[in-house]
Amino acid sequence: GESVGLHLPTLSVQEGDNSIINCAYSNSASDYFIWYKQESGKGPQFIIDIRSNMDKRQGQRVTVLLNKTVKHLSLQIAATQPGDSAVYFCAENRHSGAGSYQLTFGKGTKLSVIP
Amino acid sequence: NAGVTQTPKFRVLKTGQSMTLLCAQDMNHEYMYWYRQDPGMGLRLIHYSVGEGTTAKGEVPDGYNVSRLKKQNFLLGLESAAPSQTSVYFCASRKEVSTDTQYFGPGTRLTVL
Numbered sequence: 001g002e003s004v005g006l007h008l009p010t011l012s013v014q015e016g017d018n019s020i021i022n023c024a025y026s027n028s029a030s031d032y033f034i035w036y037k038q039e040s041g042k043g044p045q046f047i048i049d050i051r052s053n054m055d056k057r058q059g060q061r062v063t064v065l066l067n068k069t070v071k072h073l074s075l076q077i078a079a080t081q082p083g084d085s086a087v088y089f090c091a092e093n094r095h096s097g098a099g100s101y102q103l104t105f106g107k108g109t110k111l112s113v114i115p
Numbered sequence: 116n117a118g119v120t121q122t123p124k125f126r127v128l129k130t131g132q133s134m135t136l137l138c139a140q141d142m143n144h145e146y147m148y149w150y151r152q153d154p155g156m157g158l159r160l161i162h163y164s165v166g167e168g169t170t171a172k173g174e175v176p177d178g179y180n181v182s183r184l185k186k187q188n189f190l191l192g193l194e195s196a197a198p199s200q201t202s203v204y205f206c207a208s209r210k211e212v213s214t215d216t217q218y219f220g221p222g223t224r225l226t227v228l
Contacts, residue, residue, distance in 0.1 A: 009155075041222075043221050046218070105157035105159075107155065
């Protein structure tokens with residue numbers, strides 16, 4: 001079936017190192033992808049997004065890479081900080097009929113930053 | 116702007132009781148969504164609305180009903196709560212265009228005994 005999933009459920013990174021969180025998707029018709037950060041006890045917070053006509057997009061300390069050939073998405077966090085500790089979700093935007101779109105979320109990767 | 120707010124933040128129900136979760140947004144967004152999040156899982160869509168007066172089923176709609184009588188509010192109802200509905204519920208809204216950012220509320224933690 002079609003799904004959005006993550007390769008690694010947990011990731012521990014030393015403070016100051018770079019983090020890479022991966023995500024696989026299987027719906028080639030998805031045209032938009034988003035990364036969310038969820039801190040404990042809070043709702044998901046938008047980090048960065050990318051459209052399917054792009055390969056790379058950069059934000060502040062974050063970069064999203066999209067490889068449509070292998071249906072793979074990654075989130076890179078530069079100089080990881082303790083405040084980056086959270087669960088990260090990728091989501092794909094799918095057309096659900098009648099002009100509406102829905103997000104389908106992966107299960108999440110927990111990022112732990114070691115001081 | 117307060118963004119997306121949810122009421123209540125916590126609730127404990129007994130099996131068979133009913134309740135309504137309220138979601139409000141002050142961003143004039145057309146689209147609104149209700150998700151549930153269970154341990155170790157991503158968010159799953161329960162119901163959504165593409166505008167005032169409209170609702171549609173998501174991935175896991177059974178046991179829930181919704182209403183969107185006003186554009187800024189989206190209500191999620193449980194008519195007869197079951198332990199399987201113990202979860203954290205998130206509301207979200209989006210302006211309109213398919214690639215607009217979806218903003219989430221802080222969540223409601225519901226326990227059904």
